[in-house]
Amino acid sequence: MKANVLIVGAGPTGLAMALTLTKLGVPFRIIEKNKGPGETSRALVTQARILEHYQQLGVSDKFVKEGIPLTAVHIRNGGEDKAELRLKDIGGALSPFPYVLSLPQDVYERLLVKELENAGVEIEWNTELVSFTNQEDGVKVILKQDGHEECQFDYICGCDGAHSTVRHGMETDFPGGTYDQQFFVADVEAESDSLVLGDMYMNMEANGFFVFMPVRKKGIIRLIGIVPEDVRAIDFWEIYPTVQKKLDLTVSQVNWFSTYKVHHRVSEKFREGRVFLAGDAAHIHSPAGGQGMNTGIGDAVNLAWKLASVVKGKASRDLLETYEQERRAFANSLVSTTDRAFTNIIGQHRRGKVLRTVFFPYVLPFLLRFPSTRKGVFKTISQTRIHYHESMLSVGTAGKRRGGDRLPWVQNHNNYEALQSFDWQIHVYGTVKQQVRDELSSVSIPVHAYEWDSSVEAAGLQESALYLVRPDGYIGFVGEDVEDMKRYLNKFQIETFF
Numbered sequence: 096m097k098a099n100v101l102i103v104g105a106g107p108t109g110l111a112m113a114l115t116l117t118k119l120g121v122p123f124r125i126i127e128k129n130k131g132p133g134e135t136s137r138a139l140v141t142q143a144r145i146l147e148h149y150q151q152l153g154v155s156d157k158f159v160k161e162g163i164p165l166t167a168v169h170i171r172n173g174g175e176d177k178a179e180l181r182l183k184d185i186g187g188a189l190s191p192f193p194y195v196l197s198l199p200q201d202v203y204e205r206l207l208v209k210e211l212e213n214a215g216v217e218i219e220w221n222t223e224l225v226s227f228t229n230q231e232d233g234v235k236v237i238l239k240q241d242g243h244e245e246c247q248f249d250y251i252c253g254c255d256g257a258h259s260t261v262r263h264g265m266e267t268d269f270p271g272g273t274y275d276q277q278f279f280v281a282d283v284e285a286e287s288d289s290l291v292l293g294d295m296y297m298n299m300e301a302n303g304f305f306v307f308m309p310v311r312k313k314g315i316i317r318l319i320g321i322v323p324e325d326v327r328a329i330d331f332w333e334i335y336p337t338v339q340k341k342l343d344l345t346v347s348q349v350n351w352f353s354t355y356k357v358h359h360r361v362s363e364k365f366r367e368g369r370v371f372l373a374g375d376a377a378h379i380h381s382p383a384g385g386q387g388m389n390t391g392i393g394d395a396v397n398l399a400w401k402l403a404s405v406v407k408g409k410a411s412r413d414l415l416e417t418y419e420q421e422r423r424a425f426a427n428s429l430v431s432t433t434d435r436a437f438t439n440i441i442g443q444h445r446r447g448k449v450l451r452t453v454f455f456p457y458v459l460p461f462l463l464r465f466p467s468t469r470k471g472v473f474k475t476i477s478q479t480r481i482h483y484h485e486s487m488l489s490v491g492t493a494g495k496r497r498g499g500d501r502l503p504w505v506q507n508h509n510n511y512e513a514l515q516s517f518d519w520q521i522h523v524y525g526t527v528k529q530q531v532r533d534e535l536s537s538v539s540i541p542v543h544a545y546e547w548d549s550s551v552e553a554a555g556l557q558e559s560a561l562y563l564v565r566p567d568g569y570i571g572f573v574g575e576d577v578e579d580m581k582r583y584l585n586k587f588q589i590e591t592f593f
């Protein structure tokens with residue numbers, strides 16, 4: 096069978112795109128220049144919004160089983176615990192996954208590779224994209240394996256990381272900057288008489304910070320921080336005395352150590368004709384808040400269902416324009432907020448010092464006692480706050496929800512079960528009037544009706560309104576008139592997949 100789509104890169108973004116296209120029945124190839132999946136932990140956190148997407152794809156249980164929900168963050172200063180932020184169930188009833196899940200990227204990638212293998216997908220390792228030509232009727236590519244292969248695809252997705260060949264081929268700018276400081280990361284085996292090794296610790300000092308958090312169930316922890324100015328940091332043992340002074344930690348083995356510079360950049364374009372960028376190929380940013388990998392996976396899900404719709408003739412090509420509109424807008428706002436936060440956290444100016452020695456140890460723990468602050472923090476970090484209000488796919492308002500909002504989870508009715516079809520659907524909360532029922536019979540989109548109660552009202556939904564939900568769980572259209580909804584569907588020639 097001819098593959099319509101080429102996925103370049105089998106990191107978390109490419110693998111998530113492959114899994115979504117598999118679910119939607121789109122023929123594709125996925126190539127990776129390395130000989131197998133990554134072996135270092137790198138990203139450590141999987142956010143709730145990504146687990147929600149994985150629930151749609153039927154794999155979330157496997158990820159949750161392998162990870163550790165973070166229960167507490169200890170804020171330290173001067174080598175002492177100053178405050179403890181309780182994270183357990185911080186998301187309350189906002190998501191079926193109301194926590195921050197620690198799950199190392201290598202485990203994560205291996206899980207996805209296994210899922211793909213089980214689905215009969217062959218990842219083409221040791222295969223590199225050399226170049227491509229973007230044409231009106233397809234994209235011609237040259238691949239390098241043992242020899243060279245020339246072939247053509249309808250679309251290619253550059254999920255090929257920060258040094259993306261695809262982005263270079265698009266000749267688009269990648270503006271942004273690089274932080275001055277040198278950072279280190281180490282996965283170590285350690286023991287401690289006083290620290291809880293399953294919790295996260297943030298050691299905030301006037302002149303720097305270290306963070307450590309659990310990586311795996313076997314007692315391996317991740318240490319990150321700024322390399323002290325008087326240290327050359329060729330290996331971990333040069334930094335160890337500085338760390339040990341601040342944290343009661345005896346390290347017995349170092350499994351991975353690296354120093355790196357942190358960049359913040361967003362590509363000028365996420366799309367050129369039939370060629371798309373996703374993940375680190377499109378945006379890179381500071382590790383503040385553990386958003387990088389998660390944002391790439393969000394890109395992959397957003398792009399995959401739109402490509403699948405067009406390839407399968409279930410929507411017009413205009414739908415593809417909304418990928419850049421939605422995801423570049425989010426990447427820009429994410430990069431500017433993480434950049435601001437990170438600059439302040441690492442800065443040697445007065446504001447940075449006050450943040451580390453006053454805000455984190457004293458003010459933040461006080462604020463987090465309030466349920467509204469806990470909710471706000473969770474929504475931002477978990478990526479459940481992401482919306483696409485400015486997208487041309489987002490139409491209407493009812494109750495507190497607008498087109499472009501994530502469909503809120505209503506725990507009492509488990510309304511996310513329906514999202515597992517990964518297809519367009521209509522949700523109505525409350526009575527569906529007979530006239531509306533009659534009109535809806537001519538729309539070949541499944542209708543899910545739920546009882547109206549206080550939990551639905553609390554989720555900001557409006558009684559008896561029509562919520563047309565996209566395959567990725569965002570509200571596309573919302574209103575009360577079936578004719579308006581039909582006009583919306585006609586505009587993009589939208590049909591269901593299955």
Ligand SMILES: Cc1cc2nc3c(=O)[nH]c(=O)nc-3n(C[C@H](O)[C@H](O)[C@H](O)COP(=O)(O)OP(=O)(O)OC[C@H]3O[C@@H](n4cnc5c(N)ncnc54)[C@H](O)[C@@H]3O)c2cc1C
Pocket residue numbers: 103104105106107108109126127128129137138139140200222223224225254255256257258259260280373374375376382384385386387388389390391
């Ligand atoms: C030390 C460290 C800590 C991090 N911590 C976090 C964190 O806590 N939370 C978080 O969310 N993120 C974190 N990140 C960022 C996270 O690792 C990246 O955002 C994530 O790996 C991006 O995934 P990706 O699939 O877009 O790109 P990558 O993981 O870079 O994958 C791209 C793949 O494409 C392949 N490739 C490249 N060019 C070609 C080609 N021409 N042909 C074929 N294949 C090609 C590469 O070999 C690679 O496997 C961290 C990163 C680092 C380095």
